[in-house]
Amino acid sequence: MEKIKQSMLDLIIETSTVLPPDVRHAINEAKKLEDAGTRSALSLSTIAQNIKMAEENISPICQDTGMPTFEVKTPVGVNQLVIKKAILEAIEEATKTGKLRPNSVDSLTGENSGNNIGAGTPVIHFEQWENDYVEAKLILKGGGCENKNIQYSLPMEIEGLGKAGRDLDGIRKCILHAVYQAQGQGCSAGFIGVGIGGDRTSGYALAKHQLFRRVDDVNPNAELAQLEDYIMKTANELGIGTMGFGGNTTLLGCKIGVENRLPASFFVSVAYNCWAFRRQGVKINAETGEIMEYIYKDRAVEMDLTRDEAEGQPERREVVLEAPITEEQIRELKVGDVVIINGMMHTGRDALHKYLMDHDCPVDLDGGVIYHCGPVMLKDENGEYHVKAAGPTTSIREEPYQGDIIKKFGIRAVIGKGGMGPKTLKALGEHGGVYLNAIGGAAQYYADCIEKVEGVDFMEFGIPEAMWHLRVKGFAAIVTMDSHGNSLHADVDKSSMEKLQQHAEVVFK
Numbered sequence: 001m002e003k004i005k006q007s008m009l010d011l012i013i014e015t016s017t018v019l020p021p022d023v024r025h026a027i028n029e030a031k032k033l034e035d036a037g038t039r040s041a042l043s044l045s046t047i048a049q050n051i052k053m054a055e056e057n058i059s060p061i062c063q064d065t066g067m068p069t070f071e072v073k074t075p076v077g078v079n080q081l082v083i084k085k086a087i088l089e090a091i092e093e094a095t096k097t098g099k100l101r102p103n104s105v106d107s108l109t110g111e112n113s114g115n116n117i118g119a120g121t122p123v124i125h126f127e128q129w130e131n132d133y134v135e136a137k138l139i140l141k142g143g144g145c146e147n148k149n150i151q152y153s154l155p156m157e158i159e160g161l162g163k164a165g166r167d168l169d170g171i172r173k174c175i176l177h178a179v180y181q182a183q184g185q186g187c188s189a190g191f192i193g194v195g196i197g198g199d200r201t202s203g204y205a206l207a208k209h210q211l212f213r214r215v216d217d218v219n220p221n222a223e224l225a226q227l228e229d230y231i232m233k234t235a236n237e238l239g240i241g242t243m244g245f246g247g248n249t250t251l252l253g254c255k256i257g258v259e260n261r262l263p264a265s266f267f268v269s270v271a272y273n274c275w276a277f278r279r280q281g282v283k284i285n286a287e288t289g290e291i292m293e294y295i296y297k298d299r300a301v302e303m304d305l306t307r308d309e310a311e312g313q314p315e316r317r318e319v320v321l322e323a324p325i326t327e328e329q330i331r332e333l334k335v336g337d338v339v340i341i342n343g344m345m346h347t348g349r350d351a352l353h354k355y356l357m358d359h360d361c362p363v364d365l366d367g368g369v370i371y372h373c374g375p376v377m378l379k380d381e382n383g384e385y386h387v388k389a390a391g392p393t394t395s396i397r398e399e400p401y402q403g404d405i406i407k408k409f410g411i412r413a414v415i416g417k418g419g420m421g422p423k424t425l426k427a428l429g430e431h432g433g434v435y436l437n438a439i440g441g442a443a444q445y446y447a448d449c450i451e452k453v454e455g456v457d458f459m460e461f462g463i464p465e466a467m468w469h470l471r472v473k474g475f476a477a478i479v480t481m482d483s484h485g486n487s488l489h490a491d492v493d494k495s496s497m498e499k500l501q502q503h504a505e506v507v508f509k
Contacts, residue, residue: 004289040247112462184244185418187274324367372416374464403427419489
């Protein structure tokens with residue numbers, strides 16, 4: 001199987017850079033359902049453009065290429081050790097060439113391996129079967145949506161829905177709550193895989209396995225097929241919408257599987273996946289290692305690139321700001337404004353925020369912009385870095401630090417996705433700051449706005465966690481938390497909870 005490494009590399013690149021047709025179709029259909037001129041409609045237009053750019057650039061759709069998870073089926077007699085070696089070599093090469101972001105971090109030291117290889121990474125599940133070819137499937141599931149996975153142990157009391165028993169109705173309540181709790185932090189509109197039964201580990205594995213199903217397939221279990229249809233309809237009535245901005249589409253797909261369980265345990269496990277649903281598979285010749293066929297490339301689906309038109313809707317206010325930004329400029333902004341940023345911004349994630357709590361910053365952040373982002377970077381032959389992908393990461397992780405950092409350094413704008421909590425909202429009001437929600441997953445769209453990498457600090461944290469100093473032009477994001485105490489995220493959370501509660505007593509058969 002001398003060609004197996006190239007086949008695995010081709011699979012990784014295809015998965016990272018090209019969304020499969022069933023996912024593209026689902027996003028196109030969601031785009032049709034949104035009202036023109038809304039924040040969700042604008043977001044879906046940006047998402048469609050980003051998907052096209054990633055395919056043309058052969059670059060990651062989203063900068064968070066996640067934990068690569070392979071499901072490999074082999075005929076009897078095929079050496080799985082050879083396939084594993086090929087996967088590891090392909091992962092390392094894909095990382096080196098910027099198709100994957102280095103995401104393998106030592107859990108004790110925080111050190112990034114730099115090549116996506118380490119204890120437990122990547123994840124590879126092998127299974128033997130009776131076919132005469134190898135089947136390899138890959139999913140790249142980013143950390144933002146991975147953090148919104150959730151597991152329920154029935155019976156229990158569920159927020160907004162009351163008692164959930166060990167029956168189909170209890171399962172229904174678990175799944176609806178799983179969609180609600182994700183809000184926009186998992187880059188909605190999203191997809192969910194649900195595992196009913198098993199133990200705590202096998203339940204999650206079953207849930208993630210459901211994500212390998214096609215979006216448009218029909219569950220062979222009639223009861224589960226009915227439940228999938230119900231969840232799709234009801235979840236999209238919660239009004240969470242794309243990016244959690246409110247809207248008509250919150251869920252793009254729901255797939256449910258079931259396994260036997262222990263008498264004492266009843267787990268419902270939900271694997272949440274963002275709109276950037278990166279999964280692909282190949283059939284491989286067991287003798288040569290060559291790809292025979294792609295599993296999820298059965299048709300061509302072009303993205304709907306029609307622009308969102310706001311005709312008949314209130315005019316969307318756009319404000320252009322040049323960093324550094326004054327407090328007066330910030331105080332004029334309100335939730336719903338679209339802000340276009342030019343000038344310098346600085347990336348900062350978990351490691352940097354923790355560091356800055358007790359140390360000075362190497363650059364002046366007074367009036368500055370912090371971008372919650374872990375980009376994909378490549379260095380050229382002259383030693384200069386270039387941005388290959390640069391979408392926002394989930395901001396809520398920085399909630400313990402953000403208010404203090406705003407106060408300490410005079411930061412005026414924080415950019416991320418999914419919103420932040422009451423501590424940050426209070427700091428925005430007290431110190432004159434604003435939170436800007438960028439479109440999660442739109443890594444090519446935002447990379448195109450970066451004119452130059454001016455420098456970097458804290459490379460010892462690893463590329464995703466380093467502090468990158470970026471000169472940008474035309475970087476667009478939406479005000480979702482302002483300096484007047486308003487939070488779109490809190491409003492959508494409240495309204496979606498009210499809608500969730502309306503489904504507490506629904507009789508589902």
